[in-house]
Amino acid sequence: MNSPVLADLPTHATALVWRGVGPEATADFDITDLPLTPEEGDAVVQVDFATVCGSDRHTVEGRRPGACPSVLGHEAVGRLVRVPPGRLGVTGTELQVGDRVIWSVIAACAGPQRCDRCRAGLSAKCRNLRKTGHEALDSGWPLSGGYASHVVLPPGLAIAPVPASVDDLPAATAACAAATVMACRQAATDITPIGGQRVLIIGAGMLGLYAAAVSATGGAAEVVVVDPDPTRRGLAEQFGATSTAATADGALADVVFELSGAPSSVRAGLAALDVGGVLVLAGSVAPHGTIEVDPEQVVRRLITVRGVHNYEPPHLDEAVRFLADTDWPWHLVIGDPVPLAELPEVFARPVRPEVLRAGVRLSSGAR
């Protein structure tokens, strides 16, 4: 059997380990060498560039539970340095050492013993789900996160090659923000096409900008983006919004993407649906409270409410293809990359509304 391992695969990876909340309530990080010991079916990537997703910040700030100590980071791009024989990319092509790739946030079951949800096409909710950049150092998958020189990609984790025409900077964000929006798009288009429709997007963070760009590219008649922050509304206009507003009051739409998670926004999104419309919820990932739903309105207006959490492997490929086929100015919203050693300072600084993603440059040989 041919050895899939490059001769120069190092024995250790250099990783930024998150150790929880340190003195003065700041996040505690250190840079540590961790053994790089992939198992038989594991691929290994050398990371070139990673971005800081909002959920990484929430984890570090204690606003969502996170395994600790751990290596965070689930938006990254790099090059394969180890490919087990027969390991395929998400579209079924054979992966090669040297391929530039992104990878899913989800490691689901692999092989014939897959769980019932995976067999049903709901691998996003696999019963044996593990997540990129979410696993503890002692979990058996210590190198799960992108804030490291190398990431181990177990079987059941989708890998998507990235064409050279897509820069590192948006490519990394495809693994979480863009792929999640592709899942949102499917949740909507299962009910109604986006082309020619009125789309309302609540929340102009990274997901909101992707939703606007996807809706505009898909030929929506209107793309209205709602966000209380004027800077974010200004950004939305550069990503396909035909108009923006501070609130969703009085809006009328066929498709609503609720990406903020605020109960008041969910209520407004529901109220905005015209007959036959669909409300896609993806922002409500924390228990922020309940809203009242009038079932008579659901019945009389023939409306649909759908939830999206994580995404399926084809959405990862759709995200890459969207970036390859379109030319939105993603460089406007991603900050100047810092080296790994400076990432703790990035987490400690307040977020500026115009910088939707901080970037981390891992290797010097990349683009």
Ligand SMILES: [Zn+2]
């Ligand atoms: Zn994320």
Ligand SMILES: [Zn+2]
């Ligand atoms: Zn499963």
